[in-house]
Amino acid sequence: MEGVDMVESKEWYMAAYARDGVPSSDHLKCRTFSLSRVAVDSIPDDHIAIQSRWISIDPYLRSRMTGVEEGGLNVTQFPINQVIVSYGIGKIIRSKDEKYKEDDLVVIPEMPVAEYSVVPSKAVFIKIDPAIGVTPLEYLNVLGVPGFAAWIGIQVIGKPKAGENVFISAAAGGVGMIAGQLAKLKGCRVVGSTGSDDKVKLLKEEFGFDEVINYKKEPDLDAALSKYFPNGIDIYFENVGGKTLEAVLNHVNMYARIPLCGMMSQYNKVWTEREGVRNLLNMVGKEVHMQGFMVLSYLHLFEDFGTQIGGYLKDRKLTSKLKINNGIESFLDSVASLFTSSNIGKVVIQV
Amino acid sequence: MEGVDMVESKEWYMAAYARDGVPSSDHLKCRTFSLSRVAVDSIPDDHIAIQSRWISIDPYLRSRMTGVEEGGLNVTQFPINQVIVSYGIGKIIRSKDEKYKEDDLVVIPEMPVAEYSVVPSKAVFIKIDPAIGVTPLEYLNVLGVPGFAAWIGIQVIGKPKAGENVFISAAAGGVGMIAGQLAKLKGCRVVGSTGSDDKVKLLKEEFGFDEVINYKKEPDLDAALSKYFPNGIDIYFENVGGKTLEAVLNHVNMYARIPLCGMMSQYNKVWTEREGVRNLLNMVGKEVHMQGFMVLSYLHLFEDFGTQIGGYLKDRKLTSKLKINNGIESFLDSVASLFTSSNIGKVVIQV
Structure with missing residues (x-):
């Protein structure tokens, strides 16, 4: 946002539910909106403005696109015409919460699939501490x-x-x-x-x-x-x-x-x-x-998990693989790719 | 056996496996053999001769009559031409084990479906203690x-x-x-x-x-x-x-x-x-x-179970119902009846 008064931001929204089959451009659509510096500067208290950096693409997302609550995974459906959300990492560009400052990287479980967005600061799950020495992407993968x-x-x-x-x-x-x-x-x-x-x-x-x-x-x-x-x-x-x-x-x-x-x-x-x-x-x-x-349901064990897995990562006992797709435009293809056996490793969009 | 030198004993055996459908007289047959007092008197050490009193008829028996080991319940199949066995209560008529004496009632998990039989004394699961004050049949039902x-x-x-x-x-x-x-x-x-x-x-x-x-x-x-x-x-x-x-x-x-x-x-x-x-x-x-x-797989908990359920029985907090069929001749019909929704309560044969 630096040096510009207005920026265009793309976001994906649920245009229509896909009851069966692989979701297509009939169901998931991308639109562009303009975000002004003034809007970013005037975010409410206890909110943060973020630039999305990486978006996690996981199979369970499919179950939020059927329009059927009781479809099996018991997850809430993405409301029609609203932006999709997914687990992701954002960089803070403006903060109205003293716990966070600009340039912090934060893990947000329900991050809008948008280039820029404003969310309540309580939506943050983890602030990534660079001192730990784990690459941020591991927070969407082995540590995610x-x-x-x-x-x-x-x-x-x-x-x-x-x-x-x-x-x-x-x-x-x-x-x-x-x-x-x-x-x-x-x-x-x-x-x-x-x-x-x-x-x-x-x-x-x-x-x-x-x-x-x-x-x-x-x-x-x-x-x-x-x-x-x-x-x-x-x-x-x-x-x-x-x-x-x-x-x-x-x-x-x-x-x-x-x-x-x-x-x-x-x-x-x-x-x-x-x-x-x-x-x-x-x-x-x-x-x-x-x-x-x-x-x-297991968040009470997340710390135990982090300790053990962090140890494995440090000792190089655990490795992983990412399939990184570039640009938020790749969201639809990234979701569809989960069902084609074409990927190796965890699918992530680098925004 | 008292006062006779020879007695006839009926027993049920597996004539042919019933892969599907309800078993019929093609599969389960009854035969009669003669048992002499001499044979009973000459049973081996650590064996007992019993007169069957009650035989428990349970749905899992069906799974031992298919001839297919991997049929689901993972139970061994009754060998062809050999006597069927089932959970039952027998009265001891001769004992070559000092732990048991004549007229003791014993629970035998794999009791031959026969009027009389000779089994190793280690086949006994429980010797019924009349002092406990529970009717023997409860050992095939609430306590079984x-x-x-x-x-x-x-x-x-x-x-x-x-x-x-x-x-x-x-x-x-x-x-x-x-x-x-x-x-x-x-x-x-x-x-x-x-x-x-x-x-x-x-x-x-x-x-x-x-x-x-x-x-x-x-x-x-x-x-x-x-x-x-x-x-x-x-x-x-x-x-x-x-x-x-x-x-x-x-x-x-x-x-x-x-x-x-x-x-x-x-x-x-x-x-x-x-x-x-x-x-x-x-x-x-x-x-x-x-x-x-x-x-x-839960026999290590049987004592806890017995204590708790015995308490419920004594306090009359638990009741039960038996469907008693008379005579060992009723074995085939008793098994078939399990699959017709015709019974109320646990099916038992009184021999």
Whole structure:
């Protein structure tokens, strides 16, 4: 904003709900508004004006675009014609809260998907302390929602024991690749599934997965699981749902744990069209524990998480990968890309 | 056996597996063998000869008659041509173990479904102490597998809090009627489902259920759940599976618990023909905890269970109902009756 009286800011808004299918430009639209220096200078008390720097693109966003509250993830729907919000990092350009000053970088869980915006200062979750020595982007990744989700699923719900067999679907996604590493750090044997040979190679060579299934080359998942899990599955970190979950339930060991992080394969379908899982009875005999979770319910553990994961990062025991898309214009394509198996790692927009 | 040298004993054996459908006389057959006093007198050390008094008839037995080990309940199959075994109470007629003497009543988890039999004395789970003042049949019911299953599901997994809303399927079955009472004792509002108006009346008037759905009169369970659970479901005690579970998952509250005791509606189908549950994604957003269980994994809690339930029985806070069928000849009909909604309470054969 320096040196100009007026700036144009682009933002994405919900034009129409996408009940099923991948959202398109019919549903998500970009518009431009003008923001004046006067407006920025006159923000209310306990508010901050921010310039968005990075925006996190996560699968759960899809569930806020259906117009159906009870669609499965139990998340509120983006109001029509209003700006979309997502987890992000902004740079403060004006502050009316003494806790924050200009140029601070702050993590905002519900940051407007806009180049510039004004939000209540209580919307800030974390002020990034440069002295900690972690790159800001890690706060959207290993130290952010994907890392926290992976940690809750593996450590809190999965409770891995050394030598156990762990299966991770969508293993090359932002959450999956961290979940796999956390299980490896606990001494487990870890097998992932993903959709390309490049990702298979990456997960094995850079992320330490023991085996990785390319589900496009081995479409019979039941057979693949027989091959890769001769001793059965103790923990299944669920990211995709449907037929994948059904196949897994034919290979679970006694007392298996299934943390349910998400079910990406089912997000673009109305619930009556989703794939039914027919073998839940296996959960009785094998005494399986299946547990859905959302990160917001575990915020009381965020500090423990930060300490442990921060330690792993410092000791270089944990690595990650980002898919960085440039410019806020890429928002729609970034969301759509989550459902095409085209990404490696966590998707972020650099504004 | 007194005063005779030879007695005829009937026993049921597995003639052929019943992969699907309700088992018939093609699968379960009765035969007669002769047992001599000499044979009884010459039983090996650490063995007992028993006369069967009562035999417990439980839905899980069906899963031991399919010939498919991986059929869901993960139970071993009855070997072809060998005698069926079931939870039962026998009277000792000869003992070669000093811990037991003639006329003792003993609970045997895998008692042959035969009028007379010889088993290792270590097969005894409990010797019934008449001084405790509980009728022996309670050891097959409130103090037996149904009671223990109900207690694990409600207390250990369900963890009910006063005022919570609890739904119990197959509520007039041996497990369901106890589960409902245990939830009521914890101050919950309890709604059951069952298949006749007589059972609705019984559950409300004698077992204290707040509401009971006759699923034959209200076949749209989703609508019924909307009506009976305006505030949603906190605990669902699962006995039937399939479409019932799917309907429940559209009505669960945040952090709901679903102990999976069994899925009776699915036992007579091979797994690929079972009803698929399409809305498991709801478990993510509502952060539902679903947990399969088998009583054998909780034997370390059996004493706690016995103390608590014994107290409830003594204080007349818990009641139960038995469906007693007479004569070992009734075994096949007793098993088949489990799947016809014709019984009220726990099914037992009085031999």
